[in-house]
Each structure stands twice: as structure tokens, then as C-alpha cells.
Amino acid sequence: MLMCKDATRLMSMKRDRPLTIRERVSLRFHLAMCSACRECDRQFELLHHVNRRFEPPAENRRTDAPRQ
């Protein structure tokens, strides 16, 4: 079974490459049971968008497309 440390590895990885089906399933299963890892996942997501800080306010809408 996937433990927190490996779960955070997959949470990080999914922001850089698509996970395999197997990885996705085991991560989803772990997140369903672990509230600390769910928080970690939200925080990684936030860190994934820190570049928004440098977007000019008026141009936000145009550059808002989801980023892989």
C-alpha cells in the first residue's frame, strides 16, 4: 500500500508528467483516506501557480489558461 512519503512523490510528479493509471489509482485511494496528504496536495497545487504573482493584473484573463 502507498504510504504518505510515496504519495507526496506522486503528487509532485503529477504536476510534471501524466501519471500512469496504476499511479493515479493508488494516489486517489491514498488521498481518500489521508487528510494530511490532501492538504499537501492542495499546497503543491498552490506552489504550481506561483507564477501568477508576476502576471500583470490587466492581462490575467488572457494568460489564465491551465498550465500542464
Add this chain to the structure above:
Amino acid sequence: MNDSTKTAAGAEGYGRRLEAVRPRLVSFALLHLRDKAQAEDAVQDTLVTAMEKSDSFSGRAGYETWVFGILKHKLLDAMRAQQHSGRWQPLENEASDDVVDRLFRQNGRWEQHARPTSWGEPEASFENETFWRVFDACMIGLPDNLARIFSLRELMGLSTRDICHEVGIKENNCWVMLHRARLRLRACIESGWLTETSTC
């Protein structure tokens, strides 16, 4: 209005806009180069290039986005120079990371003190000056190599494939470094963030 006064008026307008965007260019550059003098140089270079080339600005992208595009090229050049001068080393093999190891128990679960807790509304954090102060401090606290890979990925927006090409490491190393950088940053931000908000 003849052509030369039109150009002068245009240059003045661009000059003002560049002056306005300058602080953001500097903090962006600083996060990548981690050296104040080098960051200032890269920005100065960018402003000069932007003034020289403002005629070629097509207006399709926003002006600031265009200027940031110039800065990104300058930063990549500067980072290559830093790497060549040996200022920072990419990950040597798979050496372990003590800071990350201390976050987890032997069995792979979170240590009690390291369990992530809620930061409230994520979007609201970005509106908060304190968040960015803590973020900047935590970036400075990261080891050079982790900060470098993290900023190339999350600020510059390069793919990990481009990063390994740029830095000359295997993509797998890149993923390992990003994992460490994210874990260290989130832990650092959480402790700084909670300390700051509880004191005000």
C-alpha cells in the same frame, strides 16, 4: 505630429510602463539568479533591449508579457553562465535529503510535527503580502540546486524535459529535485505563515 515626435512620445510611454514593471522584473530575476547584482544587471539589460525593440512589439501579447519574455531569455543566459562558472551543482547521483527524511517516519507516514495543516483559502494566500514575504524567505532558504530547478519549472514554466536539456541532468533527477523542493517549501511556508498570522 511628424514621425519623430510620434516616436518620441511612444518611447516616453514605453519608458513609463517599463519603470512601472521594473520592481516585478527584479523580484522575478532575483528568484532565479539568487544574486542581487546579477539580477539588477539582467533587468537593466532587459530594459535596454525592450526600449531598442519596442518598435517590433506587435501588440498581440500584452506589453508586460512581452517584456517578461525578454527577461526570461536573459535569465536563461545568466543561469547558464552561473552553471559554467560552477556556482551551483545539479543533484549528484541520488544522495538523500536529510530535511525531507526528517518529515517522515521510517514507515513512510508523516511525522507528527510535519503533518500538513490547512492554509485556509488557497486563492486568498496569493492576495496576501505576508504570504509572498514568507515565500521569498523560503526560496532563499532552499539549497541552490533545488531552488534553480523549482524556479525553472514553476516560475519560468519550462517542462521537465526542457529543464533536463537545459541543465544537463536526467529527467528522473529533475523529478526527485522538484519533489524535494516542493516538500521543503511547503513545510517552510507553513511554519513561517502560521507564525506570522498568529502574531498579528
